[in-house]
Amino acid sequence: MPQEVQLASQQGQISADDKLTAITNRNKTVEKKQTRTDEPQKSLKRTAPSDMVGQGDAKRKATQGSKKPVDKLVDGATLRGSDPNFIAANAVTLLSTVATVQAVDNSHHFAENLSAAASLANSVSSPIAVAPLSSSQQTGISGMTPNANMVEFLNNATAAQVQAQAQGQIQEANSTGKRSSTSRNLSNDERRQRRLLRNRVAAKECRRKKKAYVADLEEKVTRLEEENIRLQKEVEELSSKTSQIEEYARLQKEVEELKTKLALCTGQADVKKELKANPKGDTNKNDSTESKLLSLKS
């Protein structure tokens, strides 16, 4: 078993199987990539099939079903693969394979960094702020660069861990500032290893952000669907009330019409009765009765 795997296992951070797999995969990939670089450079960005552009893995692999996230045992606690503690622990082993890792003299802060990340992950609602802010970044949230925070955090934690393991094999400090001045002193391979490590961390962070973004969108969809259902019910209720009011108005009108008809009928009956009672009465009286009848008819 490779030394880094043994070390990782001894640390109890990640299972040896996981690490062996990771390292084997990485070595395979490195071999593959080296082979690839030997090939004539075709250059040009890799492009996805036209129907998959912009979709990433989600579309590429989206066909069916779902799988629970894989939990891993880290420091005696079961953690999600996206958990910052797991990422940090994972990076310990990954970084230990980088021969040129430069340590920061803060090995005693490793456990604190882990617990800080854990508490932060639990307390901060924004998924972006997973790693502790550096002192220079704590002054303003707007200027926050999460990925840099994570890199710094991981660099500190993982480098310290390696230092503890290697017992003084690694001497040079990995100062977090002045990037170009330090890396210019490194060999191509060292720079490459550093770049790979940073990109590894960045990819994790990127995926985490994307997941958070998608989850946020899904939550919005759910919320809007519920809101839509509620509003539709409201519309139905109001529309029902409206139709009831219209029906009431219609019935009232009908009542009024019936009342009018009733009054008409009653009036005609009275006039007829009066005419019958005075068939030869005085002319004036008859005239007025007839005019009443006429007005009723009109």
Place this chain on the structure above:
DNA sequence: ACTACCTGCCGTCAACATTC
């Protein structure tokens, strides 16, 4: 038990954007 298939996650590359 074996196999095929699928998803989630990972590390890496490449291209582009941003920072210094």
Place this chain on the structure above:
DNA sequence: GAATGTTGACGGCAGGTAGT
């Protein structure tokens, strides 16, 4: 202009599940 950050794409593995 180099170093660094970001992210889509790719290939690979682990682990779950259904069919045999």
